Amino acid sequence: MKMNTLAVHAGQTHTTDSIAPDIVLSTTFRYDSISNTDGHRYTRASNPNRHALETALAKLEGGERAFAFASGMAAITALFQTLGAESHIIFPDDVYHGARDLIHDVFATWGLSWTSVDMTNPSDVAAAILPNTKLIWVETPSNPSLKIADIQAIASIARENNALCAVDNTWTTPIVQRPFNLGADVVMYSTTKYFGGHSDVLSGALIVREGLGDSIGVQLATIQKLTGSVPSPFDCWLLLRSMPTLPLRVRQQCHNAATMAAFLADHPRVAKVNYPGLASHPQHEIAVRQMHDGFGGMLSFDIDGDFEDAASIANRVQLIGQATSLGGVETLIEHRAGVEGPRSPTPPTLLRLSVGIEDVEDLIADLQQALANK
């Protein structure tokens, strides 16, 4: 089955004749014999809604097994917990700030060490390899400057060095980017974003490639069950509720983002647009090779001006919302340096857009008025 069909049907199992799936809130399940281990027993270990969601996630991604978590951060935590003591991780210099803080503030005391590198240069990744490097963490496009890392090149460096290559694919989803086809071992999602798609459910996921279900897959199943950072049946139901429209939403978001990127690139108050679909993007050729059906719904741009000029544009939008997060049906804008605080490496003139599914003419009209007034 192809992607649109999988999005509608994968994982959709029913306990009644209903067309829409049922929510099973029961925390415990009847069993006929202590020796019969088939079926669900206790909802932290497994339940029908989570099973349905995990089945759909594995199918859509083309992986062997998927694991749903209570948040994207819980998913990242579970993967780090599979690494042995004294392991070394390589991650991008502009990695999602939560992942950076997790490594620094929580896992440092576990003896995890790390090197952050500019992942637009695979040779920098290779140079950072140590004898105890167990994981190379890739995030592409990066946040908020939309740098593109070559997944295939980095995955092969990982393979040559017996390290795992994990890709945080939150910004693209399998509609746009398929890391397993490029050699990655693990795909991670904050499903809070595009999978949920309506800014109303916090959740995360890990998917392991074919061949890893019995090794790291078993480790992750144990961690998921014993640490208990699992999504509720209702969260799983909401995510599966959003799955059928994922391809439609993401393609519309890609179309709108590309149109807005072109508009902004021509605007006299805009100094630079960061969008991998633009021919002017420094890694455009890699993006063409590893992204499909569009270049994602995220973009950022630099204002010709200062911190105040950029912040005041974000204050002036009317249809577009000024808020953090991304991947929802509604378009959001954010002044990242203002949010990240004084240690932020983000340019003070940068604004980030999470582009929604509205009519792009209305979005452009809103940006136009926000950019026109000084």
Ligand SMILES: *Cc1c(COP(=O)(O)O)cnc(C)c1O
């Ligand atoms: C939001 C996000 C996360 C963290 O996910 P939560 O669901 O907020 O815990 C991780 N990586 C990326 C790229 C994100 O955008």
